Amino acid sequence: MELKTIKKIGVLTSGGDAPGMNAAIRAAVRAGFYYNLEMYGIYRGYEGMIQNDIKKLDSKNITHVLERGGTFLKSARSEEFRTPEGRKKAYKNLKTHGIDALIVIGGDGSLTGAHLFFQEYGIPAVGLPGTIDNDLSGTDSTIGFDTACNTAIEAIDKIRDTATSHDRLFFVEVMGRDAGFIAINAGIGSAAAAILIPENKTPIETLVEKLKSRTKAMKTSNIVIVAEGGKSGSAQEIADKVKKFLPYYDIKVTILGHLQRGGAPTSFDRLLASKLGVAAVEGLMQGKYDVMAGLINHKVVFTPIVKAIVDDKKVDEDDLRVANILST
Numbered sequence: 508m509e510l511k512t513i514k515k516i517g518v519l520t521s522g523g524d525a526p527g528m529n530a531a532i533r534a535a536v537r538a539g540f541y542y543n544l545e546m547y548g549i550y551r552g553y554e555g556m557i558q559n560d561i562k563k564l565d566s567k568n569i570t571h572v573l574e575r576g577g578t579f580l581k582s583a584r585s586e587e588f589r590t591p592e593g594r595k596k597a598y599k600n601l602k603t604h605g606i607d608a609l610i611v612i613g614g615d616g617s618l619t620g621a622h623l624f625f626q627e628y629g630i631p632a633v634g635l636p637g638t639i640d641n642d643l644s645g646t647d648s649t650i651g652f653d654t655a656c657n658t659a660i661e662a663i664d665k666i667r668d669t670a671t672s673h674d675r676l677f678f679v680e681v682m683g684r685d686a687g688f689i690a691i692n693a694g695i696g697s698a699a700a701a702i703l704i705p706e707n708k709t710p711i712e713t714l715v716e717k718l719k720s721r722t723k724a725m726k727t728s729n730i731v732i733v734a735e736g737g738k739s740g741s742a743q744e745i746a747d748k749v750k751k752f753l754p755y756y757d758i759k760v761t762i763l764g765h766l767q768r769g770g771a772p773t774s775f776d777r778l779l780a781s782k783l784g785v786a787a788v789e790g791l792m793q794g795k796y797d798v799m800a801g802l803i804n805h806k807v808v809f810t811p812i813v814k815a816i817v818d819d820k821k822v823d824e825d826d827l828r829v830a831n832i833l834s835t
């Protein structure tokens with residue numbers, strides 16, 4: 508692929524918002540200014556690209572955004588961008604502004620869109636892994652994952668106070684429809700009695716046996732972490748089944764929901780987002796197109812987008828083993 512001269516870069520956030528997206532935008536824009544590039548904000552993800560919601564950014568736009576959750580560029584899901592006609596409109600708008608490259612911050616869907624767009628129109632793009640789910644290969648952690656785990660743990664700590672005071676059994680549902688990364692991290696970090704992740708199906712009898720043995724061991728509180736939409740069912744469904752086996756237990760269900768997406772990014776996410784924001788601009792300048800920038804063993808690594816989205820990142824078997832030892 509020949510090296511293109513890049514003068515104007517468009518930045519967008521797409522898919523579900525994640526804490527640290529602002530820090531990534533800010534880092535990319537600052538790096539762009541450092542290298543004398545013009546930087547454009549594409550508002551509301553691909554939807555804004557199609558509707559020409561594109562504005563040149565100056566340093567005022569990125570003042571005091573690093574520490575804020577969400578994304579000041581706003582995010583959206585765009586059905587129209589999935590169609591060739593939608594992408595054609597988006598391309599025309601980019602050309603009107605003279606934008607020659609893109610930085611796309613989002614999850615696997617958003618990066619798939621960037622890859623397709625590059626294939627069709629040759630617009631160089633670097634993707635950044637912006638999702639709380641941590642379900643992208645090519646990076647040890649995605650932007651927002653650490654913050655989401657911290658938020659979940661803080662909430663679970665509070666739930667434990669009431670669980671202990673009343674000898675209650677709590678089922679806490681955390682985010683992660685297809686991947687149990689938040690569940691396993693928050694579960695180990697909050698001393699959960701059991702962790703149910705989408706990747707594994709846990710028979711209800713196994714869970715009940717575990718809870719019974721913990722009761723015998725005089726554990727005063729039991730918290731079971733359930734990743735949403737897992738094979739074993741929702742937290743409420745599992746709680747209803749367990750109730751039939753353990754009728755003497757006062758069982759409660761809490762769904763943490765969207766609070767896991769919000770809040771100020773942790774220091775880890777700020778650093779990750781800042782490094783990757785700079786890497787995205789430098790990668791584009793060096794001719795690294797159609798790739799995702801990630802951090803592996805503290806070093807920036809560029810992975811082809813097709814590999815980052817297709818490879819199934821698995822929950823570490825050793826984390827599962829550790830979780831089991833610590834909850835027995």
Ligand code: ATP
Nearest residue numbers: 522523553584585588589613614615616617620638
């Ligand atoms: P999250 O992990 O938070 O769900 P995501 O980036 O995976 O984030 P999606 O809703 O899957 O979220 O994708 C975001 C947007 O990316 C879609 O609304 C669509 O505009 C675009 N997109 C996703 N998949 C494709 C595709 N196959 N072709 C073109 N565009 C796509």
